[in-house]
Amino acid sequence: MSPSAPEDDALISTFGRLVEVASRLTRSVGARLEAEHDLPLAWLEVLLRLTRSPDGRLTMAALADQISLTSGGGTRLVSRMVDAGLVERVPCPTDRRVVYASVTERGRERVAQAWSGHAAALREVFAPLGAAGLDAFDDLLDRLRTTTPGTASRP
Amino acid sequence: MSPSAPEDDALISTFGRLVEVASRLTRSVGARLEAEHDLPLAWLEVLLRLTRSPDGRLTMAALADQISLTSGGGTRLVSRMVDAGLVERVPCPTDRRVVYASVTERGRERVAQAWSGHAAALREVFAPLGAAGLDAFDDLLDRLRTTTPGTASRP
DNA sequence: CCAAGATGCTTGACGGATCAACTACTGAGG
């Protein structure tokens, strides 16, 4: 009773695989990061985005969008990181609604410590693709990313 | 102060992209499914796995593994689906520890209803890849999947 | 045959994300 078309079936399998792979990879990489550097993957993800941004800061909305969280989720996540001293909240002088999340020095240190281990984990995880496969993969992901609708918090 | 190697940096970007794409896609596809068929994506995922399995059933452990949940998460998810009448728990006669999750008739109906809409959503979402890209993508995902360590619940 | 370890599933406590409501602020039109 597998409903109907065979090529739609393939589509569904691919999608399932995507979700599964993303889940397994984040789990595996995240566990290692947690074990070796006591740093949740989500935190590193935030720190990386911030350190790559001009002045090491991003508005809450931009950050939430980049890490695919709703604005509420973003607020809570950075709150925890503020408590841990890795991030600061900096009010925007020209628009008093906006708040910047800004990496602290301590935050930069943590990234520097965790960085090479994280890179090693990723090298391992992506090894089966080879260099060519990795490039292709990156390109395909980019195509999917840019066409997918919008922001997490937009109805 | 972007730490060091440029090719590791690319790796980190690719990983970030993978997570982002998976998240956006599940969100978009899930929202549509929820809106059109009032069915959470995770439920459909379960129903699809079950209907594809012999006798429409899977042990709790096998199911949890397939949808990347811990065994505890699996238990709760099927409990909810049992309450909704889409799945039944069937004890295994030969090994009294194991419990099968088995699709009910009602479950099969829901899949049949949702299936074509879901397929349409996926066709849309994967459109930017084209047929060739989709094949390549599927192949790459498969390589990543088969080499990634193990089961969700295994330490 | 039975003790000890493995395995399959469930459950209580908890963490973390979502949703929706709310506050504060900005900017455009009358």
Place this chain on the structure above:
DNA sequence: CCTCAGTAGTTGATCCGTCAAGCATCTTGG
């Protein structure tokens, strides 16, 4: 100028998954 719609961020309630402990059952080696 003032109002009003739209935008940025926070927060209370809730949902869902994890972790770790626990129970039942199977299996194995002495």
